[in-house]
Amino acid sequence: MATAARTDYSRAARLFHALSDEIRLEVIDLLRDGERCVCELTDALDIAQPRLSWHLKALKEAGILTDRREGRWVYYALARDTFEEAEALLSVLKPNARRLPTRGSSCC
Amino acid sequence: MATAARTDYSRAARLFHALSDEIRLEVIDLLRDGERCVCELTDALDIAQPRLSWHLKALKEAGILTDRREGRWVYYALARDTFEEAEALLSVLKPNARRLPTRGSSCC
DNA sequence: TTGACCAATCAAGAAAACTTGATATTATCC
DNA sequence: GGATAATATCAAGTTTTCTTGATTGGTCAA
Numbered sequence: 001m002a003t004a005a006r007t008d009y010s011r012a013a014r015l016f017h018a019l020s021d022e023i024r025l026e027v028i029d030l031l032r033d034g035e036r037c038v039c040e041l042t043d044a045l046d047i048a049q050p051r052l053s054w055h056l057k058a059l060k061e062a063g064i065l066t067d068r069r070e071g072r073w074v075y076y077a078l079a080r081d082t083f084e085e086a087e088a089l090l091s092v093l094k095p096n097a098r099r100l101p102t103r104g105s106s107c108c
Numbered sequence: 109m110a111t112a113a114r115t116d117y118s119r120a121a122r123l124f125h126a127l128s129d130e131i132r133l134e135v136i137d138l139l140r141d142g143e144r145c146v147c148e149l150t151d152a153l154d155i156a157q158p159r160l161s162w163h164l165k166a167l168k169e170a171g172i173l174t175d176r177r178e179g180r181w182v183y184y185a186l187a188r189d190t191f192e193e194a195e196a197l198l199s200v201l202k203p204n205a206r207r208l209p210t211r212g213s214s215c216c
Numbered sequence: 217t218t219g220a221c222c223a224a225t226c227a228a229g230a231a232a233a234c235t236t237g238a239t240a241t242t243a244t245c246c
Numbered sequence: 247g248g249a250t251a252a253t254a255t256c257a258a259g260t261t262t263t264c265t266t267g268a269t270t271g272g273t274c275a276a
Binding site: 129 | 236238243
């Protein structure tokens with residue numbers, strides 16, 4: 001008999017991991033109403049530039065941010081779709097609406 | 109002039125961090141339709157018992173799980189409220205509906 | 217082309233998270 | 247009480263993630 005197929009949660013884990021850092025959440029907050037260049041973010045967050053760059057990369061690799069170069073500046077923006085994806089993933093994990101009776105243990 | 113007050117994202121970061129691990133997401137998955145004792149989870153996930161215990165603790169400390177001892181067994185269950193909290197936190201981070209024009213940079 | 221500026225990358229170290237095997241704890245059964 | 251079972255905790259090692267300072271790459275202007 002084949003073992004039961006398990007849902008693959010690697011994408012969800014990666015996505016939530018990108019959201020698991022205060023700096024990164026503040027970056028997202030700053031981008032909520034439009035794109036910003038890196039220097040604006042550096043200013044607003046008051047952190048070292050390579051540190052911000054690291055976190056921007058993490059967010060970008062998770063698909064949360066897009067970037068765009070314009071001359072000397074690089075602008076980052078939120079990727080709308082990814083937030084919908086995150087909502088969907090979260091909703092899959094939510095407890096089922098109907099509270100089922102405690103099932104009999106299948107072990108022990 | 110006072111610097112602008114920043115939203116505190118420490119709770120959100122902690123919560124998302126708890127969700128950033130595949131094992132923990134599988135645990136949540138297993139609990140979606142009701143509580144389960146640790147031995148059931150150990151069986152289903154096929155991982156070492158202290159390892160599962162570690163992840164259960166992480167989930168519990170984040171408020172995602174509750175536990176209940178019954179004799180020799182300990183039952184874990186999802187905390188419904190925390191999922192609503194997660195949805196709310198995620199929704200705060202979502203890009204604003206109206207796409208604003210690119211603002212003029214405030215620096216550089 | 218030289219210099220200045222914005223941003224990414226790198227290398228090294230520090231800190232945090234995770235895994236593993238051994239041990240402790242709590243409850244039950246004989 | 248003593249043995250046993252379920253779970254938690256601990257200590258040690260490993261891996262991953264993050265931070266920092268230095269360097270590099272790309273763009274513009276003089």
